Amino acid sequence: MKLPLKYNSDGLIPAIVQDASSKRVLMMAWMNAHSLQTTLESGLMHYWSRSRQKYWLKGETSGHTQRVLHFHVDCDHDTLLFEVEQTGGACHTGHQSCFFQEVDTQGTPLPVSETRVFNPESTYTTKA
Amino acid sequence: MKLPLKYNSDGLIPAIVQDASSKRVLMMAWMNAHSLQTTLESGLMHYWSRSRQKYWLKGETSGHTQRVLHFHVDCDHDTLLFEVEQTGGACHTGHQSCFFQEVDTQGTPLPVSETRVFNPESTYTTKA
Secondary structure (H helix, E strand, C coil), X not given: CCCCCCCCCCCCEEEEEEECCXXXXXXXXXXXXXXXXXXXXHCECEEXXXXXXXXXXXXXXXXXXXXXXXXXXXXXXXXXXEEEEECCCCCCCCCCXXXXXXXXXXXXXXXXXXXXXXXXXXXXXXXX | CCCCCCCCCCCCEEEEEEECCCCCEEEEEEECHHHHHHHHHHCECEEEECCCCEEEECCCCCCCCXXXXXXXXCCCCCCEEEEEEECCCCCCCCCCCCCCEEEXXXXXXXXXXXXXXXXXXXXXXXXX
């Protein structure tokens, strides 16, 4: 990177991912310098999983990869925005976007009307 | 909030803000429980400024407020997405979006072709 990025104290930076075509925000995940470099070199989104403490090629298990089309950095250089071509769905629940749950101004979750774009049970089951 | 949210160890949660009409991602900032509650009650985006350690009504100085139209929570309940009606521009640099800087796959910043939507010098100068 020729721009100096501001990583947090864990060496991570948030990456917002948006569908390049519909502009729907699909997810937010964390990257470190190595996963960002791998993302730019491969053209496929790679993250750092804080819960599993490991690199993570999005779609490694599900096949639902994210191909990078555009990459923007914010004015403070501490947040990244990627426009991607999403294969399948971005969310491990089977939804297209991780932000499928709308909430009203009282803080009450609204009924989810959109259907899943894939079946997470069959997608994430290891086949013998 | 009737959904249990996952705040980080500082009591903060990231909020992605998107223009409800164009779907352009405008900015990402941090909220604590109080700024989220104030946002939902007032219908205007309020954040927690980590650098200034204070509440922050977006547009307090500039008049460039963000009116909430839709609010979504992600599948992990640790990231928020707001679709807003943005008055003026979201970025303190005068740009519509904080993500005005595109970067190529070599990590090189591309020339910024879009013009500012307001003049930050006159907007943020305190008038006597």
